[in-house]
Amino acid sequence: MTTTQTQTMLAWAQTAYGGPDAVAAARVDVPAPRAGAVLVRVDATSLNSGDVRVMRGEPLLLRLVFGLRRPKTPTPGRDVAGTVVALGDGVADLAVGDRVVGELTGAGGLAEHVVAPVSELARIPDGLDAVTAATLPIxxxxxxxxxxxxxxxxxxxxxxxxxxxxxxxxxxxxxxxxxxxxxxxxxxxxxxxxxxxxxxxxxxxxxxxxxxxxxxxxxxxxxxxxxxxxxxxxxxxxxxxxxxxxxxxxxxxxxxxxxxxxxxxxxxxxxxxxxxLAAAVRPSLTAELAALAAAGELVPHVERTWPLAEARAALAHVDAGRTVGKVVVTAS
Ligand SMILES: NC(=O)c1ccc[n+]([C@@H]2O[C@H](COP(=O)([O-])OP(=O)(O)OC[C@H]3O[C@@H](n4cnc5c(N)ncnc54)[C@H](OP(=O)(O)O)[C@@H]3O)[C@@H](O)[C@H]2O)c1
Structure with a gap:
């Protein structure tokens, strides 16, 4: 694995189901990528109503999959765009410096870095910004x-x-x-x-x-x-x-x-x-959408961005159910 210089990072995490106040900022160790995965420096994470459903643990049926007492993955954020900074064992399809986007089934996007399986990622085409890319997967x-x-x-x-x-x-x-x-x-x-x-x-x-x-x-x-x-x-x-x-x-x-x-x-x-509809995670579809966006045919409406340090406000906005278009959390 290629190492990074950053040792700790900002990550939002929750230890119990609840509203936006259940999610708190913390400094945690930068994770190491496991085999078949890469470490991504997160440039942008878009939020979806699904993120706040998991945050609240509602409907209760959802807890059978996402964790009975608290979310199994403490850091929310599934729609992630960023830059590969380290490779896990066996990764040959991506290189450090590649820009990638994907729906991460393990979430974790409301952080400075996230470990992402290569199988869940698509490349971001040249000319497409990270905020736009992050709106696409879900x-x-x-x-x-x-x-x-x-x-x-x-x-x-x-x-x-x-x-x-x-x-x-x-x-x-x-x-x-x-x-x-x-x-x-x-x-x-x-x-x-x-x-x-x-x-x-x-x-x-x-x-x-x-x-x-x-x-x-x-x-x-x-x-x-x-x-x-x-x-x-x-x-x-x-x-x-x-x-x-x-x-x-x-x-x-x-x-x-x-x-x-x-x-x-x-x-x-x-x-x-x-x-x-039960939509599936489809990185090849994200790649098609990214190509349409890079060509200027698909211009997603982004209502507002928040910096990572204010991610709780972004979660509260989506939780209120009043989003027009998309809400995106950016690295800075
Ligand atoms: N089936 C699947 O696989 C799948 C996958 C992803 C998402 N989803 C579901 O798709 C739904 C939408 O997700 P989202 O992230 O796009 O939500 P969202 O961005 O939070 O949607 C908010 C928007 O819905 C509008 N709205 C609320 N009630 C409405 C009504 N009765 N009639 C018309 N508009 C209304 C709001 O308008 P006002 O502010 O004017 O009220 C607001 O603009 C969620 O239920 C989510 O769980 C399903």
Whole structure:
């Protein structure tokens, strides 16, 4: 392994589930990369609503995977962009100095350094900045997989419900890039943003309900908001159309299980299928998104950046559920 000169680093960590106050700054040893992994100097970490779900340990079902009493990985942050500074044994595909981005299943991005498995990383193309790169893996990857789940293609009509947040803004832009005609339901603050990203029509969800939107109209309805009746979503899809549930709902214990079951029941015998999305970690997809961003076709909306020293404020902002586009924590 190649060593670095830094011995300790700033890292945010939590020892119990809870709100942003459960996460505290600490000085810890810089970790050594294990076999098949690299040590990354973190340049930017984007936050997602999934990070605050893990922070709070809600839905409770999530604790079976992420840790019964506290998160197994104390440092939050899965969407990481940075620079390789040391190599673990057996790493041949990356070199010190390479710029990389990825969704790290072990989290750890709210720190100066993180150990990342090579299998979870993509290279950042020349000309693409770290803040933009860090927005791509989870929000961009989820949006892309949601569009794939409905086979969105050129000429399709797509409605994104809850278009203003991280996944929603990507869904609008990526659907437009596929040549679809995109409509968007979002908060009023997000309307100009999603229009800029390619939405033909936008509505404020506090003024307009699903029943007021075009019925029987869409090839794909991508629901990122979650807080709506499935039958109403189904009514928006045309015959043969697909409803994709990105948001599993807010049930405190069971999370998405109820919506998944109701969606399955409503899909029986219907020509308007309801599918619950479970997005996978796909570094090759991150690489494709990074290429689109480097080419200037995909310009993610970053609402605000915070320096690492103020990461708790960034977590609190995402925890409030009011993000328009993406929130990113930067190294300085
Ligand atoms: N299925 C999967 O594999 C997968 C993967 C990733 C994420 N997700 C899920 O996707 C969802 C979105 O994640 P995210 O990180 O993109 O969230 P986010 O950025 O925190 O979304 C916040 C945005 O949602 C808007 N919003 C809230 N309630 C709304 C409603 N009823 N109608 C329309 N807009 C509404 C807010 O607007 P206002 O501020 O105006 O209220 C805000 O702009 C989460 O539930 C997350 O768990 C699922």
């Amino acid at each position: 929000a961009g990857g989820t949006a892309w997989q949601a569009l794939d789940a409905a086979a969105v293609a050129s000429g399709h009509r797509v409605l994104v419900v809850g278009a203003g947040g991280g996944v929603g803004t990507f869904a609008v832009r990526l659907a437009a890039l596929r040549g679809a005609e995109v409509d968007a339901l979002c908060g009023a603050r997000a309307e100009p943003v999603v229009a800029d990203l390619g939405a033909a029509r936008t509505w404020d969800y506090r003024e307009v309900g699903l029943a007021d939107l075009p019925q029987d109209a869409y090839d794909a309805v991508i629901d990122v908001a979650g807080a709506v009746l499935l039958r109403a979503l189904q009514g928006l899809a045309r015959d043969g159309g697909t409803v994709v549930l990105v948001n599993g709902g807010e049930h405190r214990v069971f999370g998405p299980l109820g919506r998944m079951a109701r969606g399955a029941v409503l899909s029986i015998g219907s020509r308007r299928r309801i599918r619950l």
